[in-house]
Amino acid sequence: MDGQPRRTLKAAQADALLRWADGGSGDARAPVPDAACLYGLVGDVALEGSEGAETNPIAIAGNFIAYLSCAIGRTPHLAVGNTSHHARLFFLHVGRSGRGRKGDAVSLVTRIDELVRRKGRSLAPQIHRGGLSSREGLAALIHDGYRVGTQDVAAVEDKRLWVVESEFANVLQQSQRGGNTLSAALRDCWDGVDLKPATKTNRVYATEPHVCLSGAISPVELLGLVQRRDLCNGFVNRFLMAWGERTHIEAFPRRVPQARVEALAAEVAGVLDFTRPRDADGRETVLMSMADSARRRYAQLYQAELNQDLGNTLVDSLLERRAPMLLRLAMVFALTDRQWSIEEKHIEAAMAWTRYATESACFVFTGKAASPAQLQMLWAAERISEFLAARGSASRRDLVIDCFARHQPAAVIDAAIAHLAGAVGGIHVEVRPRSRGGPGRPTTIYRLRPQPTSN
Known part of the structure; x- marks a missing residue:
């Protein structure tokens, strides 16, 4: 990402920061999640927590998914090629200060956890409420045991750790410090890689970590603190990002009745009991499968929407892990x-989240809650403009073959041409009949319209 793409990314981030620093996102409408995001038990928790309260249900759902993915642990896994995916997710709740209700979005999940813990301490994961500062500090929370002087410190046997960073800006600030390895450690945790010491003198290890994270941040903090390396090294795109602000104003928000919390906790405990290791040493793993219809649907999405560039360098860098994110969901x-x-209905619910994360990233980083199809069309239009600026003119065949190397659907190209034809300073369309009046379609030639000159 050198040269022009690098400058474009930096400029786009600066433009977005200026827009949010003015207090809002202009005239852009915030994205609206599909109802399919609130699937099953996730939806039950989210709707219960948001009823009669200001908290956005999508924010509650995202935090609950992160908690549940942590509590499930490493027993279930899904094989994709030579890679094993565990149900391990990082969630990032984005909303303006005072409107995101970020603390409230975690509170019901915390109440559920307290009751699950009473039903069986082995069911619930360890929870760390913020304050991460380094790889060593993170590894120490789930270490394999170490020695201090002549004393041995016993290992932490349960490697499940749910980190709640209500001030995710702290993590981004730590990553800016020279030599800090927290960002790299969290990337390893998302991948499930062992946490090894960064120095020869540090002997704190953590093998097979199962760390999940719930973070909350304002758009101004996110845009102001995210460094280019965080966008390009795969740190930020490991987070399932969701825009979530209060849905209405409620002076006296409803507290979820304890009976309902107990019922939800019983459901969660049942799920976690289902996923527990069955043998004495706790090392058993269960290979999950996909129904034929789910495999066909995932393959269809993977070959199209999950791997399409959206035409914005900044947004594309944030969405490179859509496919594994969908599988984990x-x-x-x-x-x-x-x-x-995994059945097709689970793929569809996960895809609803993937689309909402895409729209959230677009909204925060570009101010446009455009759909992936719209972004693809706008990217194609920009590509055509650049191609015509360099060549002067081109036929549709030239665009298909030379501009897009046959990698874009005809519908996308046609939509981009229609957009440019109707735009101010867009393209001029000339239809040329076949030479000598022969049979066949006439040839259509496209040129950029001359730009008006200022006096």
Whole structure:
């Protein structure tokens, strides 16, 4: 990402920061999640927590998914090629200060956890409420044991750790410090890689970590603190990002009745009991499967929407892990149904989240809650403009073959041409009949319209 793309990314980030620093996102409408995001038990928790309250249900749902993916642990896994995916997710709740209700979005999940813990301490994961500062500090929370002088410190056997960073800006600030390895450590945790010491003198290890994270941040903090390296090294795109602000104003928000919390906790405990290791040493893993219809649907999405560039360098860098994110979400949804097989309905619910994360990233980083199809069309239009500026003119065949190397659907190209034809300073369309009046279609030639000159 050198040269012009690098400058474009930096400029786009600066433009977005200026827009949010003025207090809002202009005239852009905030994205609206599909109802499919609130699938099953996830939806039950989200709707219960948001009823009669200001908290956005999508924010509650995202935090609950992160908690549940942590509590599930490493027992279930899904094999994709030579890679094993566990149901392990990082969630990032984005909303303006005072409107995001970020603390409230976690409170019901915390109440559920307290009751799950009473039902069986082995069911619930360890929770760390913020304050991460380094790889060593993170590894120390789930270490394999170490020695201090002549004394041995016993290992932490349960490697499940749910980190709640209500001030995610802290994590981004730590990553800016020279030599800080927290960002790299969290990337390893998302991948499930062992946390090894960064120095020879540090002997704190953590093997097979299962760390999940719930973060909250304002758009101004996110845009102001995210460094280019965080966008390009795969740190930020490991987070399932969701825009979530209060849905209405409620002076006296409803407290979820304890009986309902107990019922939800019983459901969660049932799911976690279903996913527990069955043998004495706790090392058993369960390979999840996909129904044929789910495999066909995922393949269809993977070959199209999940791997399409959206035409914005900044947004594209944030969405590179849409495919594995979708699979992990689908695993969580299947496990809430207490089954080891992922069905098409779980893929669809996960895809609803993937689309909402895409729209959230677009809204925060560009101010446009455009759909992936719209962004693809705008990217194609920009590509055509650049191609015509360099060549002067081109036929549709030239655009298909030379501009897009046959990699874009005809519908996308046609939509981009229509957009440019109707735009101010867009393209001029000339239709040339076949030479000598022969049969066949006439040839259409496209040129950029001359730009008006200022006196």
